[in-house]
Amino acid sequence: MSFKVFDKWDLEEVKVDDLGLVNYICLDEILVPHTLGRHVKRQFAKSKVSIVERLMNKIMRTQRNSGKKNKAYNIVQDAFDIINKRAKKNPVQVLVKAVENTAPREETTRIKYGGIGYQVAVDIAPQRRIDLAVGFITRGSLQSAFKRKRSAAECLADELLFASEYDNRSFAIQKKEEKERVARSAH
Numbered sequence: 001m002s003f004k005v006f007d008k009w010d011l012e013e014v015k016v017d018d019l020g021l022v023n024y025i026c027l028d029e030i031l032v033p034h035t036l037g038r039h040v041k042r043q044f045a046k047s048k049v050s051i052v053e054r055l056m057n058k059i060m061r062t063q064r065n066s067g068k069k070n071k072a073y074n075i076v077q078d079a080f081d082i083i084n085k086r087a088k089k090n091p092v093q094v095l096v097k098a099v100e101n102t103a104p105r106e107e108t109t110r111i112k113y114g115g116i117g118y119q120v121a122v123d124i125a126p127q128r129r130i131d132l133a134v135g136f137i138t139r140g141s142l143q144s145a146f147k148r149k150r151s152a153a154e155c156l157a158d159e160l161l162f163a164s165e166y167d168n169r170s171f172a173i174q175k176k177e178e179k180e181r182v183a184r185s186a187h
Contacts, residue, residue, distance in 0.1 A: 005052055005080075005092055006077050006080065008080075008084075009080065009084075009090050009091055009092050010090070011027050011028075011092060013090055013093065014027055014090060014092050014093045014096055015093070015096075016096055016100070017097075017100060018100040018103070020126050020129070021099070021100060021103065021126055021129065021130060023047065023126070024047045024126045024127055024129075024130050025051050025096060025099065025130065026047060026048055026049055026050050026051055027050070027051065027092070027096075028048075028050055046127065047127060047130075051092075051095060051096065051099065051130075051134075052076065052092065052095065054130075054134055055076055055095065055134055055137070055138065056069065056072040056073055056075075056076050057072070058134045058135055058137075058138040059072040059075055059076065059138050059142070059152075059156075060072045061138070062138075062142055064142075065142075074153075075151075075152045075153045075156060076153075076156070077153075078151070078153030078157075079091070079153040079154075079156040079157040079160065080092075080157075082153060082154060082157035083157045083160060083161060086157070086161065087161060091160075094160050094161065094164045095160055095164075097163075097164040098133075098137060098159075098160045098161075098163035098164040098172070099130060099133045099134060099137070100133075101163050101164060101166050101173065101176075102132075102133040102136050102137060102163050102170070102172035102173055102175075102176045103124075103129035103130060103132065103133040103176070104124060104129060104132055104133075104176045104179045104180050104183075105123065105124060105129070105180065106121050106122065106123060106124060106179075106180050106183035106184070107121070107122065107124055107179050107180075107182075107183050108120060108121055108122070108182055108183050108186045109122050119182075119186040120186060121183040121184070121186045121187050122183075132176075132179075133172065133176070136171065136172035136175045136176065137156075137159055137160065137163060137171075137172045138156070139171065140159050140170065140171025140172050140175075141155040141156040141158070141159040141160075141171075142155070143171065144158070144159070144171070159171060159172065
C-alpha cells in the first residue's frame with residue numbers, strides 16, 4: 001500500500017540528486033504531513049521530519065502565520081496544486097529540486113584572534129543547508145505575497161518553480177548567491 005502526499009502525489013518517483021543532502025531530506029511516505037512534534041525528543045531528529053512538513057513549519061514562523069498549522073497546510077497544498085497545473089510535474093520533486101538549488105555550500109563566520117575579528121569562509125553542514133534553503137524559499141514567497149493581490153500559495157508556487165529551474169527571479173537563489181559571494185570574498 002503506497003501513501004501519497006495530500007492523497008495526490010506519490011513519493012516513489014521523487015529523487016534527491018545532491019549526495020550531501022540525501023540523508024537529510026526526508027521523503028517518508030506520509031498521508032498527512034503533521035507529526036505533532038513527535039520528533040523533538042532526539043537531537044538530530046529534524047532530519048527525520050518530512051520535507052513537506054518542514055516547509056509548512058517554516059511558513060508558520062512569520063508573525064502573521066505564527067502557530068497556524070492549518071493555514072500553512074492549506075497554503076502548501078494549494079501551491080502544490082498550482083505547481084502541478086503549471087509544470088505538469090510532481091510538486092514534491094519540484095520542492096526537493098528547489099531545496100537542492102537554493103542550499104548554500106559556504107558561508108562566513110567571525111573568528112577573533114589577538115583582539116581583531118576576521119571573517120573566515122566555512123563549509124555549511126547539510127542540516128543547516130536545508131534550513132537556510134527552506135527559510136529563503138518561504139521568506140521570499142511570503143514577502144512577495146504581503147499586501148499584494150496574489151495569494152501566498154501562488155507566490156510559494158512561483159518561488160518553488162523559479163528555484164527548481166535555477167531562475168534568478170527567485171528570492172532564494174539570490175540569497176544563496178549573495179551568501180556564497182560573501183564567503184568567496186573572505187577566502
